[in-house]
Amino acid sequence: MLVNYGWEHWDEAITDYLPELEDATNLSGDTSLTSVDWNKITIGDLASQLSGIGRDFSYGDVATLDIPWTEAGLPPLPSEDIPRCGGNSTTPPCDRDEYFHGLLQRAPVILPRTTPIYSNTAFRILGYILGAISNVPFDQLLDSSVLRPLNLTTTSYVTPTEGAWVIPNGDSAWYQNTGDETPTAGMYSSSSDLAKFGRDILLSKQLSTLETRRWMKPTSHTSSLSFSVGSPWEIFRTKSQISHGRTIDLYTKSGSLGQYDSLLVISPDYGVALSIMTAGSSSSAAIEVVSEMVLQTLIPALENQMLRQECDRLCGTYGSSDQRKNSSLTLSVDTNGLQIEQWINHGVDFLETIQAYSSQSGGPPIQRVLLQATNLESTSDGQCQDDDGSRRVKYHAIFDSSTDEPARPPRIMDQSANHWSSIDTPMYGEIAFDDFILHFDRAGNAVAIEPRVMRDTLLKADREASNSSRFT
Template sequence: MGPSKRLFAAVAAAAFTWTTLSGVASAVSFGPCPPLGPVLPAPVRPSADPDVQAAAKSFEGSLNALTAGYNASAVSVAVKSIHEDQPFFSFHYTPPHFNTSGTHKVDADTVYRIASISKLFTVLGLLLLDGVRMDDPVTKYLPQLRDLTRQPGDEVNEITTPDWDEITLGSLASHQSGLGSDLPIDLAAAPGNWTELGLPALPDNPGPGCGGTLLLPPCTTPELYRDFGKHHPVYAPFTSVVYSNVGVGILALVIEAVSGKSFDDYIQCAILDPLGVTSTFTRWPPSDTKRGFIPDTTPDKNWWDADFGPWFSSTDETSDRAGGFYSSTNDFLALGTAILSSKLLTPAQTRRWMKPRIATSSASMMLGEPWEILRTDNVTADGRLIEVYTKTGDIWGYDATFCLVPDYDVVASVLTSGFETGSAAVYKMCSDAVRELLPALEKAGKAEARTAMAGTYADPATNSTLTLSVDETGPGLSITDWIVRGVDVNANYVNYANGDGKFTDGAYVPSRLYPSGLKAGGGGGGGPQQVSWRAHWDSGSPQQNAEIDGDYVWATFHCVTWAELDRLIYKFNTLDDVVATVGEDGVATGLNLRGFRVQLRRV
């Protein structure tokens, strides 16, 4: 076992309590392990890249094959970079059979029901309220929740009654409140003799009598207070995940309580008007059905204008805050562009919002507020982890998903209408878009990085040089020939890491450079911009990585880059700190190695 491997074993055994050598904490990972997030700047001209064009054509072929058998289902799929005005992929399918009360031609302005993607608008609306924090207890705004009617005979305890003072707005948005899913979905309210299936006989009209489903009218706020307290909690808050439509309906009541406006008016003013979109609605205008695609089914089965109500309103309006919205491809792309560009929230608020809040029982899915975050490590050649932020919705015959890939500044929209698709097909379309388009976007980003960053930088006065290159399989920028004042930096990484002042002939440890996202200068005023990058040293081969990971039950246990950055400090500056000077054309002209106090110019 070599020195670096012994060090990692000690680190792992200590559960990331770093081994300290002569007072300097150090840890070593094995093999390329980039930080989570983008490893290069996202491509800004993907539509012009030949690899992206080829991938788009291939994806179009896949969708043509998929929809060839659809007789009465519409499909719209589009993918767009936030750096371009138009999508670099667009696909719309109009089936031969459709309801003539709707559109006859599907395009990017065709309106679809978006079901539970409505929750995204509700949570975003909450985030836009001044002074409201996701850590606030919901009773700060709706104290009357403490007094919900309980079932007769129920005592007040954690098994019968939600602890509303412990339920936060964030827990409602991320399905961690412990509340049940729905008020209206109650078999007792549905027709049928349920005693034939072993259920007990009940008095007349025992169900809630509202809900918008099962041919019932939408629920009102008084009915929430009358009936939802009779539904027992599933978990204590923050125990685990339970998908809750009611939870998002309660968030809409918070919006109304704080804003003083109806939910519909607030969403229009806070989100839809600033976006400039004209095909998104909190509920469907009855006089405008020609803009929507309506499946060719009997009226009582197409669910186009079914009002699922709830979930609650303090006004006479009954829009469904958890699943009643309508939207179009163009409007989805505008929303995604605004989110990733921080046009609605500040950059810091956007970054906070687009983070996981809790894991789920699926190793590939985490939840945000209300993001469904899918994780994949089999798309790019380097096998790194990539997160796709999604929100999916389905209502009998209407299935959709909204996908953001922050690492590539890309938004994707998948909208379907009809009974030949379904939620599995929609997820598959999003997955296929990631599988086919992201490798091409990766190549496009590398091609742009070669022009912008690759090359040799030097300062003859100090005998210092550094070469950056882009390879096809590795992440980030590869650093070679890193010489400072005549000393090979990569060959002395172990001496820096040991920090004891006793220098030995260490092995050469390769390093790579990754963007940190921090920038200064430039912008609207023009002039050069300072762009921050961070170096990371990788030791060990893929075989060594596999050997290390084989000793543990945790996948990719060797990859602890998050704990290794900014560890080699010299007079307050870090040796991995590299700041590039970038001209108005996006091309770097120099590097500032702040830890070494050396300025290099591109040669």
């Protein structure tokens, strides 16, 4: 959808493209509790799990299983209420007419845009909508728009006929024909292809960086404090050291069918994508255990490696070329991140000035001043570097007032969450105190820093001497 049309159709009603649903909107009587108001659902609602429609039509209907349900206490069903198709292990896949005939019998779960409700139905319908918009069947559109351009050679819409594949014993679902349900479940892939797909998303291989940033955002929260939903991202929030540290977002997409489970994890914070795939009778339990083990180990390792690399590039003392100014700034790194350890301007300890200003204006004590990179970089001929291979990157200082008090009772309105509202303030002569520009050479090492509020550029001292003992 995004590769071919961007956000052009995002807010359009799905009935614009599905005549089967358009015909079902003119119902007589009060059907609000038993019939979906399809006119109220947009394409974006389907993609972000906010449509309010059911999870499946018949795929999870246990009435299709050869089990004596009446003996288990359920009422007997007339034959017309038992689905004859669905695409699971006991029934063939539904064709389009059968699917919509059955789908229209299902009641809504909740009103659209209320809260995310997982729906396979939404993505099957999206497959039909993409076919209607493009005039190309979904499987062909997938191949021409995604698989071939990204060289995903071990990913396919249909059962592969070549290659080495993992096929567990028993009813694994490997040969299961999912038919038009495949846009939501049933594709084949390898862990290498899945991870490559995640990396290509991070690298904006097919979308613009602006479109990628818009896509990698939550659209709704869930009942969990650490879990939100995007389009169609399942977004987990954790800490960089798991129990403490800075907040890290993991954009994931999970899937399962038969004895197969898969998980794609994309971390914009670290620029890393990984895939975990399991197969077998215990694949569901296995992927839950393995993913937790991998992430518990990987996230702190990535964080500490990133901090070391940042210190190698940035740590040290920067000073004015005119020694009479007596101006310098020292950067160091600890588990909180890159921070300003010392800041002298014309002989004045400016960190003390910041502390005094915060106290005088009724603010809390500043515990540390962190430097955080932005995605603003100097450009030359469309490239993020200057003619000599150097580049300049904008950073913002975070005047962190949070304290490490494990015994502090939890707060509902945690004041440490207010950093986002203090960016770009205070100002002095229309330049914010937190506005910094770092200069990097061709090798990616910092050579100068501009605390822009000081109207000065400080040059880095000898790199080896300057970096010693700056990482803790």
